[in-house]
Amino acid sequence: MQEEGGVADLWLQFLLTIDATLRVATPLILCAMAGIFSEKSGIIDISLEGKMLMSAFAAAAVATLTSSALAGLVTAIGVSVLLGLLHGLASITLRGNQVISGLAINILASGLTVTIGIAMFKQGGQTPNLSRAERFRPIELPFAEQIGNLPLIGPIYREVISGHNILVWVALAAVLFTAFILTRTRFGLRLRAVGEKPEALDSAGVSVAKTRYLALIVAGVLCGMAGAYLSTAHGSGFVREMTAGKGYIALAAMIFGKWQPRGALLACLLFGFLEAVASRLQGVDVPLIGEAPVDLILALPYLLTVILLAGFVGKAMPPRAIGEPYVKER
């Protein structure tokens, strides 16, 4: 009897970790898909972090002012798209350095969010705590309690599948959406072509700049949702620097997934799982090792990405024309 309780408990612990993995991975997935859109079109996008931070702030600020999570989400998307267009202006129209432009957006976002936040709410850069109505709330699926009481399988339904907010589902749908757009639509074909051989697209009479701008707009929408998720769904308000490098982890996940939606999704889930495990192991003594090396577990995504990029395990090839501004032949 005692033994059985132990197993059930372990199973529940495992399921809770999987549940946490999904929650942590959601912004990563949205940002990684955004990254795929930008980078497949040939634009290096390290500004995922800044776009997410700015939209997290915009979502929380507008949600608290209008008492509507949806208004927050829409504003977040708008802000993120605007930053994407700024990145486009720098890297497509003015043919500037894409890495520098992205970095500038990230630093700008750090400064702007706190500056505006202090001026608006006078709480040291935070937004007020959001009430239930101002947030995206968990959606309990029907019969969660009844089915949840079934042994073994029940808890999967109750803990892992039920109880997520709408943006978690949107993130998963975004993966299908990205895969569909890239492989099944004319725009997707053009998008991939513009990142590999822009001159081919140009000679076919399709505007390289327009295609790239469109890609950046889609990326902006996805990043905006990721930011809104952080401050109005996962959290209950904006906290300064709340993205804390998640944009870079998403970038790493995208590379780890070799610029493919499915691979990126798996990488996001893996990185999310590592984070979920790390937070569960905080201060826990592991047999043989002693106190769990949480900091080192959290560093694994970066290390794995470096190893993969170096071609020690498989090979990740970026789109061929990435980082190069396109100049029309005369």
Next chain:
Amino acid sequence: MSAPPALPRWADVGLIPLINVLAALIVSGVVVTIIGENPFEAMMVMIKGAFVYKGSLGYTLYYATNFIFTGLAVAVAFHAMLFNIGGEGQAYLGGLGAGLVCLMFDSMLPALVLIPLAIMASAGFGAIWGAIPGYLQAKRGSHIVITTIMFNFLAASIMVWLLAGRLKAPGQMSPETRSFSPNAELPFIHDIANALGMEMARSPLNLSFVVALLACVGVWILIWRSRLGYAIRATGHSAGAAQYAGIPVSTIIIITMAISGGLAGMMAINEILGVQHRTILGFTSGYGFTGIAVALMGRNHPVGIVLASLLFGALYQGGAELDFEFSTITREMVLLIQGLIILFSGGLAYMFNRPLAHFLGFLLTPRHAGGGRRG
């Protein structure tokens, strides 16, 4: 690639950076106005905070010291067309190197041996942290930008792990090493001045500033007066041509990144040996990224970098003053200005370049020649 219209060198070096800073300040001023404060008042507070108050100049120069090191680091890599965004992590590990030397030897070595050893360790640790991404770029084909970003995070993880664990001072709660003994301290400039009989206000400005200026001279000699520097510039201009001329491009890339990382690592001597006298968590506080802005503004030349470092030193010190004077504006304003400067002088570099080139071309073209165009 079509080149942007040719701009006279004096305009590119002198005028464009000024226009960039001005544009950044104007946009920031608009933000300040929207917040409901007077931008000119804020500007005056920053200028007074950076130069006028007692000891403020010392603070400005102390910040500038950090930026000279990280700016030089970015510039050296730029000359080989390598974009090193890893200055933050390299500086962080530099602090580890300096800290380890001091922890091990501060009870047995005299200052004259210990301090040079600690400086070499900070440069050495930074160099290794720069050389690995260099190696991965040169030999394994991984993109240096991505690798150095990842290395920043790896450095942060390592430092948290060590400072909260093995290196933490016994009986201490905060994640930092024990304080070093006084013979590991770089003397403060105000102490030196007082010893020489000059009156000088207290500030964190220390001998590292002199080391930073020496590093500027060193970088100038390296880039423009040495064989290695020639090889670095040749690699930057055209790796293919350099290879054809017999320059071992891969090796040059690794060496350049090691030098770049070493310079970034030396930022730690200002913070660790000069001011904190122990290795603490997060002492780099973004100075590595500021180095990118400094190098862009300073046009990758040591003289420009010193000037740009002074500007950013003044911004940081003046920005700290904003905290005291206004309830609604804080030092994060400086981050905003910094982001805008990077945007205008990097990402949007050609925005002012073209119009200015046309304008100057119009002004300076001799009337009989009808524009300097060929064919």
